[in-house]
Amino acid sequence: MFTSLSDSLDKTFRNLRGVGKISEKNIADALREIRIALLEADVEFGVAKDFISRVKEKAMGEDVLKSIKPGEQIVKIFHDELEALLGGDQAPLDLNPPARILICGLNGAGKTTTSAKLANRLKKEGRRPLLIACDLYRPAAIDQLAVLAKQIDVPCYTPDASESDVVKVAKDALAWAEKQQGTVLIFDTAGRQEIDEKLILELKRLHDFVKPKETLLVADSATGQQAVSVAEHFDGAVGITGIILTKLDGDARGGAALSMRAVTGKPIKYAGEGEKLDQLFEFHPSRMADRILGMGDIVGMVEQVADKVNEADAMRSMKRMQEGKFDFTDFLDQMKMIQNLGPLEGLLGLMPGFSKIKKQLPAGAFDNKKIKRTEAIVLSMTLEERTRPEIIKGSRRQRIADGSGTTLMEVNQLIKQFGEMRKMMKSPTKMGNMMKQLGGAPGMKDIMKGFGGGKFPF
Ligand SMILES: Nc1nc2c(ncn2[C@@H]2O[C@H](COP(=O)(O)OP(=O)(O)OP(=O)(O)O)[C@@H](O)[C@H]2O)c(=O)[nH]1
Numbered sequence: 001m002f003t004s005l006s007d008s009l010d011k012t013f014r015n016l017r018g019v020g021k022i023s024e025k026n027i028a029d030a031l032r033e034i035r036i037a038l039l040e041a042d043v044e045f046g047v048a049k050d051f052i053s054r055v056k057e058k059a060m061g062e063d064v065l066k067s068i069k070p071g072e073q074i075v076k077i078f079h080d081e082l083e084a085l086l087g088g089d090q091a092p093l094d095l096n097p098p099a100r101i102l103i104c105g106l107n108g109a110g111k112t113t114t115s116a117k118l119a120n121r122l123k124k125e126g127r128r129p130l131l132i133a134c135d136l137y138r139p140a141a142i143d144q145l146a147v148l149a150k151q152i153d154v155p156c157y158t159p160d161a162s163e164s165d166v167v168k169v170a171k172d173a174l175a176w177a178e179k180q181q182g183t184v185l186i187f188d189t190a191g192r193q194e195i196d197e198k199l200i201l202e203l204k205r206l207h208d209f210v211k212p213k214e215t216l217l218v219a220d221s222a223t224g225q226q227a228v229s230v231a232e233h234f235d236g237a238v239g240i241t242g243i244i245l246t247k248l249d250g251d252a253r254g255g256a257a258l259s260m261r262a263v264t265g266k267p268i269k270y271a272g273e274g275e276k277l278d279q280l281f282e283f284h285p286s287r288m289a290d291r292i293l294g295m296g297d298i299v300g301m302v303e304q305v306a307d308k309v310n311e312a313d314a315m316r317s318m319k320r321m322q323e324g325k326f327d328f329t330d331f332l333d334q335m336k337m338i339q340n341l342g343p344l345e346g347l348l349g350l351m352p353g354f355s356k357i358k359k360q361l362p363a364g365a366f367d368n369k370k371i372k373r374t375e376a377i378v379l380s381m382t383l384e385e386r387t388r389p390e391i392i393k394g395s396r397r398q399r400i401a402d403g404s405g406t407t408l409m410e411v412n413q414l415i416k417q418f419g420e421m422r423k424m425m426k427s428p429t430k431m432g433n434m435m436k437q438l439g440g441a442p443g444m445k446d447i448m449k450g451f452g453g454g455k456f457p458f
């Protein structure tokens, strides 16, 4: 998602940075391009217009025009406004007892999957979630939830197939939940093809009875602007407390994600990025803004890998990046870590600058076979070459290709790609931003202290 928006923004900002002295006209031209890019990404018209005028007001300020690096300043203004547009701070769930979460949304938006994903997350956080199947309309909906619940080992209330009153189901479920000693109840509800009064009425009755602390609207990010009006409608009917965007892993243009918060005023609390039950992530506006601007989401990446890789190794590699010492040995370590992880493109997409690097790679570059080849190339380098890649010139490259059973072209390509990665890591603004983010990651504060009180030399 956001690929074409990111590309357009990247082009515009690159042009802007390239201009020696920035004039108001340069800024106005850039903003016009950005406005078009936003509209092409399916951002709601009013939202795009307001957004541009806010950026414009700040970007036209004296300080910016007179600053040493006006291009960078404008990127920063854009980033901050984007972050604000996406909601500012991450919005947590209200899980005070009795913690009840009502999941609602259109047909096929991902409600049932998301209910299970959320239960899975909460369980990992040490809570005791219970799932309650309240979709009495679609045949097999109850079974679907029960199957997912079983996969994550979370108790699930499954009403009898003949049951037709959703309030009765909720009542029975509460009695059942009492015995289960759960701490968070998640109610999965029936979908609607479109806003359907009968079903909305049913949802209202259920809502009145359950009195949920959280009423979360699940919205498919691929539905674009339509998702926004749906959100407004649900909000009008039952008062939603937040939004969960699903299918961010798809190729949607991202307009819904960008407009949702501004139009409804409701925070996006989570984002679903895949069909697996561990692919639900907290929605952090700042990280999302970084991703849209191609700055990567290092914290997100760290969190995703935290379960699966050795934290000490990851931190060592991060520290080396920060010190500008990242070399092929670190690269190899990372490759190994990456091999243990799930779908690679999604994860690597969180790396700063990766979207640009990715384009230079041949199709299928991230399949396991290719990774093995890359690994072979690095393993054929001497230790010195790994630490000082700049010495890998002509004959060395051929030797490495021969030694690893790859081609000179592959070796050249890898070295070029590595160079780009390194350049990205050395870029003060990008690295500074990454480090700022890192400060916010759980457990990171202590590690940062170890790096010199959280202060970095740029
Ligand atoms: N790629 C991807 N697929 C998802 C995501 N979330 C849900 N899906 C898929 O979307 C489809 C519909 O998901 P459900 O959870 O059944 O949707 P629902 O809103 O409960 O549908 P109804 O109950 O029929 O209204 C399933 O095939 C899910 O696997 C996501 O974040 N990414």
Ligand SMILES: [Mg+2]
Residues within 6 Å of the ligand: 111, 112, 113, 135, 141, 188, 189, 191
């Ligand atoms: Mg469902």
